[in-house]
Amino acid sequence: xxxxxxxxxxxxxxxxPIVINRYSDDQLRAIVKRMRERLEIYxxxxxxxxxxxxxxxxxxxKEEEEKKKIEGKDEKKExxxxxxxxxxxxxxxxxxxxxxxxxxxxxxxVGQTIDPFTDRRYIAWLSLVTLAFNYNTWFTTARLCFPYxxxxxxxxxxxxxxxxxxxxxxxxIIFQPRKQFVKxxxxxxxxxxxxKNYRDSERFKADMMSLIPFDLLYLQFGFKSIFRANRLMxxxxxxxxxxxxxxxxxxxxxxxxxxTIGYLLFMLHLNACFYYVAxxxxxxxxxxxxxxxxxxxxxxxxxxxxxxxxxxxxLNEPHTVFEIAFQMTNFFTGVFVFSSxxxxxxxxxxxxxxxxxxxxxxxxSTVAYMVTNRIPSLVQNRVRxxxxxxxxxxxxxxxxxxxxxxxxVMKTAIAVDxxxxxxxxxxxxxGCDQQxxxxxxxxxxxxxxxxxxxxxxxxxxxxxxxxxxSGAVQVVGGPDNSIVFVTLKAGCVFGEISLLQSSKxxxxxxxxxxxxxxxxxxxxxxxxDLFDILVHYPESQxxxxxxxxxxxxxxxxxxxxxxxxxxGPRPGTPKLLRAVGGTINKGIIDRLKVISLY
Numbered sequence: 001x002x003x004x005x006x007x008x009x010x011x012x013x014x015x016x017p018i019v020i021n022r023y024s025d026d027q028l029r030a031i032v033k034r035m036r037e038r039l040e041i042y043x044x045x046x047x048x049x050x051x052x053x054x055x056x057x058x059x060x061x062k063e064e065e066e067k068k069k070i071e072g073k074d075e076k077k078e079x080x081x082x083x084x085x086x087x088x089x090x091x092x093x094x095x096x097x098x099x100x101x102x103x104x105x106x107x108x109x110v111g112q113t114i115d116p117f118t119d120r121r122y123i124a125w126l127s128l129v130t131l132a133f134n135y136n137t138w139f140t141t142a143r144l145c146f147p148y149x150x151x152x153x154x155x156x157x158x159x160x161x162x163x164x165x166x167x168x169x170x171x172x173i174i175f176q177p178r179k180q181f182v183k184x185x186x187x188x189x190x191x192x193x194x195x196k197n198y199r200d201s202e203r204f205k206a207d208m209m210s211l212i213p214f215d216l217l218y219l220q221f222g223f224k225s226i227f228r229a230n231r232l233m234x235x236x237x238x239x240x241x242x243x244x245x246x247x248x249x250x251x252x253x254x255x256x257x258x259x260t261i262g263y264l265l266f267m268l269h270l271n272a273c274f275y276y277v278a279x280x281x282x283x284x285x286x287x288x289x290x291x292x293x294x295x296x297x298x299x300x301x302x303x304x305x306x307x308x309x310x311x312x313x314x315l316n317e318p319h320t321v322f323e324i325a326f327q328m329t330n331f332f333t334g335v336f337v338f339s340s341x342x343x344x345x346x347x348x349x350x351x352x353x354x355x356x357x358x359x360x361x362x363x364x365s366t367v368a369y370m371v372t373n374r375i376p377s378l379v380q381n382r383v384r385x386x387x388x389x390x391x392x393x394x395x396x397x398x399x400x401x402x403x404x405x406x407x408x409v410m411k412t413a414i415a416v417d418x419x420x421x422x423x424x425x426x427x428x429x430x431g432c433d434q435q436x437x438x439x440x441x442x443x444x445x446x447x448x449x450x451x452x453x454x455x456x457x458x459x460x461x462x463x464x465x466x467x468x469x470s471g472a473v474q475v476v477g478g479p480d481n482s483i484v485f486v487t488l489k490a491g492c493v494f495g496e497i498s499l500l501q502s503s504k505x506x507x508x509x510x511x512x513x514x515x516x517x518x519x520x521x522x523x524x525x526x527x528x529d530l531f532d533i534l535v536h537y538p539e540s541q542x543x544x545x546x547x548x549x550x551x552x553x554x555x556x557x558x559x560x561x562x563x564x565x566x567x568g569p570r571p572g573t574p575k576l577l578r579a580v581g582g583t584i585n586k587g588i589i590d591r592l593k594v595i596s597l598y
Contacts (some may be wrong), residue, residue: 014122092199099173106174113189114178116244122175125247126241132164133238136231138269143225145273146297154223161215161228168234171545171581172207206233233273253352261346264341271305271330288316289323309334355396362397382450389519390448408442416443419469419523426467428493428547432540436533443529449473449516456514464497464524467491470522476513487517500530500544 069337114122143149177195181188184448188194196203214227221227242259246252276297279290287536291300307315308330318324350357363384370380390397406414416438423429424438446469449455455466455473466473468490475494488494534541 004552043419075592096246103174103177109173110178112191113180113194116179116240117247120248123241123244124180125175126237126244129167129234129237130241132167133231133234135160135164136228136234138266140228140231141270141273145277149223149225157223164231164366165211166208168211168231171237172204172211176203176207203236206236210234225410251352253348256348256352257345260341262347263344264338267337267341268302268305268309269331271309272301274326276302277302278322282320282322287319287323289318289327291318310338311335356391359387359391359397386448386450389450394446395446395520412438412442415444419444422469422491423467424490424494428496428544430448431543433537436537436540439533439536440525440530443533444523444525447522448523449520449522450518451518453520454513454515455520455522456510456512458510458513460510462495462508462510463494463527465496465500465530466514467493467523467525467528469521469523471522471523472517473514473520474517476515481513481515485512488514496544 110121111119116122137161139157149157177198178191179194179198181194181197188197210230210233212230214230217227218224242255245255249255276291279301282290284291285293291297291304294300304315307313308327311331311334315327318327318506366387367380367385370383387397419441420437423441429437449471458477468488470490472489473488473494474487477483477485494514495510498510534544
């Protein structure tokens, strides 16, 4: 036992760990450390699922390869686009070289560029292109369905087709590249830029598609109008012509009505074509419902379309499933199409007669008001006369309502064109600033007086001045105003004296009676508006005030100016003489005071 204890005490210590390579040992310890840290991160991620690893994920090889492939495709695409652009520009340069003599020869006819909104020649040309488009639209569908391609008719169809194609081609190379356009508020008038703008537009693509000569397939498949279906892609020309025509017509609703009727007729035309195709499919003349084969095929089918699409009735009953399905489709389509066109026609006519409707409703409301309040019949008749004459004379009850909706520039242009020439002839405004006259035109109000109406009464406060636009007025007086002193006609002014000789706040009283002789249309300018204008034109104000004082004052002022011009301004009194004169005057006054005491 003692021996065993001694043996246990003498046991050697454990050997140290064997380290073959210190660097490898450090790397293994670092890996173990990172693994432990990564384990802690994953433990946290289990608790918080939105936690992310702080380490940057190394890029995957597949992603890098896909990225390189995409970049390579983009580079190839850019190269292809560049080559395509160069090729396109080269083609257009060659085309321009060929077409340049034709374009230059047309400069003297249509000009370098065309304003598509105001150039009447362009609108006339659009009407021709629209005619060619309608030829293709109506006759292509008719020739496609009806047996009109006979040996005797083919040469005529071919000649008309070539003429329509020539119109399309001329429009694409002469007129459309010259159309001006707006860019950034500027009107572009450079031929190079207008041509580029047209070639970059969607309309150019449609125009080029419509000119593809599919007619060459006639050589392989025979003369068939289906090969001209691409000519219908010129629909933009029709709508452009419609807009331009409306803009220049005085009564645009007439064209709108015609266009709506044209839509209806074309829908009936298509229905007639479908009916003939359906009859041919069933067998012409085999049943009572189909086309019998007698008479004009197009006329008989169009008659069926009218009765069927407008739901007039009185048609033969369909028997087969195909006939019943076709007829039901006809009825449903007719209800939709006809109701839409009727609604459009109602809107067109309503817009055309909106002004007259407003006039009639205003007059009816006024008459109803007068009847309710038992206004005398004489007054009612005069009110009716005023409404009727005002509408007949100017087509509206109040011109200012229309002008107020316009910008100031447009309003000024209209006022100048209509009334400035009349104002320049009035003696009262001769010598005044032209801009003052323009400002005055914008403040005028038009009023219509009936025969016998008093415009001005003696003793009234002068608050307005009047300018006769049309008609005549009379200055009257005496017992019962039976004496006519003078008759003033268009271009004369009255009421200005009491207005100009008064201050801005006060007013002088009228000195005479003025009544309308017949129907008189007068311009009225109120005192406040006049003084607001004259504040900015002091020289014109002096001219008007001088003329308002009368001819004698104006002549004296002119003589004074002439005298100053001949002899020059009077020299001032010397100071010494002024002093002596003051002393003498003072002595005389003192003597007079002394004498007065006695």
